[in-house]
Amino acid sequence: MFGLLIASPALIGSGTAKAPPEPVCGVCTGALDEAARERGVTVERGQSTMTIRVSETGRAEFVAGVELLKGAEQLNNDSLRHAIVKEVSYTVVDDRRNLRTSVVGDTLRVRYSSDEVAHKTLGIVQFDAFHTRGAPPFASGGEGTPYPGADRLLLYGPPGYHVHGSPGDVTNETAVRWRSDSHEQYSGLIEEDVTISFVPERARLPHLRVALANFVDRVDSFSA
Secondary structure, eight states: HHHHHHHHHHHHHHHOOOOOOOEGGGGSHHHHHHHHHHOOOEEEEEEEEEEEOOTTTTTTEEEEEEEEEOOEEEEEEEEHHHHHHSSOSSSSSSOOOEEEEETTTTEEEEEEESSEEEETTTEEEETTTTEEEOOOTTOOBOOOOOOOOEEEEEEEOOOEEESOOOOEEOSSSSSEEEEOOOOOOSSEEEEEEEEOEETTTTOOOHHHHHHHHHHHHHHHHHHO
16 A cells, blocks of 8 residues: 555656647747758758738638748759658647748748637637646646747737737737747746737727636636
8 A cells, every 4th residue: 555655656647747838930940950851951041030911700810930041042943842841840739720931032921811719719719729738647748838939929819809818929019929949958938838819909808708718718718
């Protein structure tokens, strides 16, 4: 019996182990270099930006721009470029819809959309793509905590909505920004399991409305 009590914490500890942090912008990181190298292309990245725009319905448009110091000419090949980009993983979007890629000058541009990263609760647009799924009880694993990946990660709410609180490195009324170094592994910090709320600009009692929306979402998550 005593032996079982000793072993139990170790078992519980192994169940909380998570995957390594994962980038919001995969093509902004060394994952692009690796995917390109596997297809015989040498890529050298410069600065990068990922912009996410959320609509009032919860649909989000993602646009990544990666400066290419080397490899732009080879990535002008549409089929090669598309194959390389498709291999790079994305943390916050399981199903990238309308994936489009292009090279404009010396910049790789990647665009896609998702209907799974935001929703509307009690009139509040809730961006919850940074939530991670844990492992089942007594099992190891779980999703890694997201980090920007891009040197600049920008999140914009719908027109007519304001950001509630200060969830990023820099926040104004309409946008949230995170900074990192795309050439340094796991650089930048995104608060784990944060929900970013966008409130109608003329809404009364915004703090109370956000609190109620979060409560409803929490209850819904337990019943799902």
